[in-house]
Amino acid sequence: MPTSCAIDGCRDAVPREAPVELCERHLNAAAEWSGREFGAPDLLPGPCRLCGSRLGVRYPSGWLCAVCEWVHGELIDTELPPPRVDVVYYLRFGDRVKIGTSANPRQRLAAIWHDDLLGFERGDRRLERRRHEQFSDERFDRTEWFRLTDRLGAHVDTVRRGIDDPWDLYARWLSEAVALRG
Structure with missing residues (x-):
């Protein structure tokens, strides 16, 4: 039997598989807030220029590579020699x-x-x-x-x-x- 949303004044039903007692509207609002605050895993629009990975984290302000944390779209100064990492x-x-x-x-x-x-x-x-x-x-x-x-x-x-x-x-x-x- 479905329960109602835990938000005061909301009487919408909670989906059976919901992880918390929130209706779909409030679950979506929480997910949007979480994506703005903590980023959302997603594929990068193109390969990372630094490491080549396609795995990314999407923020409202832009993308980060999930592997090397390079800001997607940021240019790499190709005139400098690559750094030495032993x-x-x-x-x-x-x-x-x-x-x-x-x-x-x-x-x-x-x-x-x-x-x-x-x-x-x-x-x-x-x-x-x-x-x-x-x-x-x-x-x-x-x-x-x-x-x-x-x-x-x-x-x-x-x-x-x-x-x-x-x-x-x-x-x-x-x-x-x-x-x-x-």
């Missing part, structure tokens, strides 16, 4: 993991035979060396390849926690570096 990467090939570093991971990873990109950590050669020391028991002699043990797998899971696609994280780091540069 990463430590974890690549899986069979039951082995390569721990390496690069300032240009797309180019570097394209040159390495691998099954999966497991994750990125923001860091340079110093962090890479610390990881090599941390997992020295798993290391294949004098290489950057390591046995995929439970211990190394747990570390990769920690690095990847909350990240569906490591490339989205890298795009956000690039976007932050561009924004900080001004």
Whole structure:
């Protein structure tokens, strides 16, 4: 049996699947307010110029890329060199993991035979060396390849926690570096 709207003076019926006791008119008003205040997930009108994603958040004032938070339509100064963002990467090939570093991971990873990109950590050669020391028991002699043990797998899971696609994280780091540069 339908109940009436919880708004004083409104006697309209509440839809059966409504999450709160509001009629359709008041649910729509709440949704519009929420979209203005917090944005609404939606596809961007075109790919993000910074990271290429089509996922966006629409506000009355414009769009943000949902991946790297770049303001859609804002120009990128192409005369400036791209920012340098060093990463430590974890690549899986069979039951082995390569721990390496690069300032240009797309180019570097394209040159390495691998099954999966497991994750990125923001860091340079110093962090890479610390990881090599941390997992020295798993290391294949004098290489950057390591046995995929439970211990190394747990570390990769920690690095990847909350990240569906490591490339989205890298795009956000690039976007932050561009924004900080001004």
